[in-house]
Amino acid sequence: MIGRLQGVLLEVQAPEILVDVQGVGYEVFVPMTTLYQLPQPGSSITLLTHFAVSENGQSLYGFYARRDRDLFRTLIKVNGVGPRLALAILSGLEATQLVSCVRENNLAALVKVPGVGKKTAERLVIELRDKLKDWEGSPSPQAGTASNSTGSSVAANAIIADAESALVALGYKPVEASKVIAAVTREHDVARSEDLIRLALKSLVPA
Structure with a gap:
């Protein structure tokens, strides 16, 4: 089990990044909440990770915040939600937004995420309501303000x-x-x- 990576960010091809750890390049899928916080390629980076194994292969998912990884692991326990869909959900909704949607039975917001139909949204609300009842967490740090210069x-x-x-x-x-x-x-x-x-x-x- 790979639970943490510390190395140098080499490439960013959203939603996948490449991290060099002592000469070994790890391909890591990250949600947009993590992508927004990434430093420039060549910078040091530390991620909490989840290693997923399926019949289609092995994949590594990375997160800056522990609460995002915990929420990811909670999502993939929902019937019909795999790692890729969980990644899409956490990319389309901030952690606090997702928790609010579940608590408030906001199916309309959930079905706007690619791959989440009405039945999946209903399962998310039903299966996560109790699990997220006592969920707490501060908002993830926001990305820096974009420069006004658009360049060439x-x-x-x-x-x-x-x-x-x-x-x-x-x-x-x-x-x-x-x-x-x-x-x-x-x-x-x-x-x-x-x-x-x-x-x-x-x-x-x-x-």
Whole structure:
């Protein structure tokens, strides 16, 4: 069981990152709440991890906050929710938002997350209500404010492409991803794909 990684962040291809630990590169899937907090490639990084084994292979999931990993592990115990869907849920909803949705029986917000239909949303509420009854946790640190400089058009296009790819990887349709990214870029001047993804997800799954 791999429970923790400490190394150097090499690459970010949301929702997957590559971490060098003493010469060994670990591919790690991270929720957007963790992606927003990532340092620049080449920086040191420490993540709490969950190692998942299935008939399709082995995957490693990483989290900055212990409460996010705990919530992830609680989610995958729900009938019909695997690690990839749990990752999508934690990417579309902040931990505190998810807990509020469960406590308030807010199915409308849950079904806006890719892969979560009405039946899955109902199972989440039913199976998590008691487990999250006493859940407490402070909000995750927010990502830094994006720079006002958009850089060159090439860099801007790369940011948009990265953001669209990340949304598609999370389960959104390409047309939907392009549409929401275009809407966000018209309203906000962002210089990092992480910030663009955060704003897009916020518009797709409002609090």
